[in-house]
Amino acid sequence: MTTVGSVWQISHLDLIVRMVLAVVLGGLIGLERELNNHAAGFRTHILVCLGSATIMLLSEYGFSDFVNEPNVRIDPSRLAAQVVSGIGFLGAGAILRNGSVIKGLTTAASVWLVAAIGLSVGAGFITGALVCTFLVLISLYLLNKWEKHFLRHRRTHEIEIMINEHPGFLSLVTSRFGEQGIQVTNLKMMPGSESSLVSGNTENTPMMHLIFSLRCPKHEKLLAAYEQIAALDIVVRMEAANFIFHKKVA
Structure with missing residues (x-):
């Protein structure tokens, strides 16, 4: 039986806060993609981020009842590793090819990053999740405008x-x-x-x-x-x- 305050336990309030935060951060990135009419938009990014956070929470706290079992070894990173590799199928669905022009690579990358943000929130790595979201929004919005202006004569x-x-x-x-x-x-x-x-x-x-x-x-x-x-x-x-x-x- 685990004791109160164990690293394998989380309060209901902390659980709700992390899941809501995953929705907010994923929604912010998805909103930028939605406003620019990309394949993976607002709801897709929310679902990916929330799903990643939930899987991370499950990996950390979902098996706490078995921590003291002598034949059980708990590894919180195992489910997270499957998310990182498995999220690729969503990214592949966002990539479109028209002749020699390939579109959707940035959206596929944003979906992959949102999964990382969700895992960070689920693991309690809140500062990293916030900083990552901030930098992603700068890259998608501000740097996109700069790129279009700088390369307008070369595109x-x-x-x-x-x-x-x-x-x-x-x-x-x-x-x-x-x-x-x-x-x-x-x-x-x-x-x-x-x-x-x-x-x-x-x-x-x-x-x-x-x-x-x-x-x-x-x-x-x-x-x-x-x-x-x-x-x-x-x-x-x-x-x-x-x-x-x-x-x-x-």
Whole structure:
């Protein structure tokens, strides 16, 4: 029987405080992800942080009745180790790939960090959890703004266009980028794997698959160019970050 004040016991008040604190800290990080429309948002981060804290509390205090058993060895870090390795499946679900562009790595990292914060809160390492949350919020919010401002002239955007092969088709597309002051840094061309009808023609027209790498500091100009290109009759499909267009053929 363990004595009162044993390291293997925790009061109900301390238990509630730690679990509520895990919800608050996880929610703060999740709120920033939610406001920026990322895959893992407010509730996901809360659940991960609360779950990690609960597992840590279970590992520390859930088996206190067996501490004095001669054949039982208590190791509070065993369940925590499984959380650290097992949380990867949630992070993998937040990572998306569109062509050569990979999105969601930061959100996956934030989910992993929230699990660490939950474990810290559950273990009573409150100062470490608070400092970690503060630094994560600075990284996600303030450093994100600084990064966008500092790299605004160096950021490369990629767009894939499926287009009907037509005389002068390349100049029709590139001229729309030029009108918006967008620099084409790289271009890949390959035959399309499908065919489509052009302007009501009854004959199948060969297609080309174009992949443009672009440099443009202003997102509004990119969207304007995308809309102009999508309006061309010879364009069948376009895919870029935050922009997808598929022509409906009657």
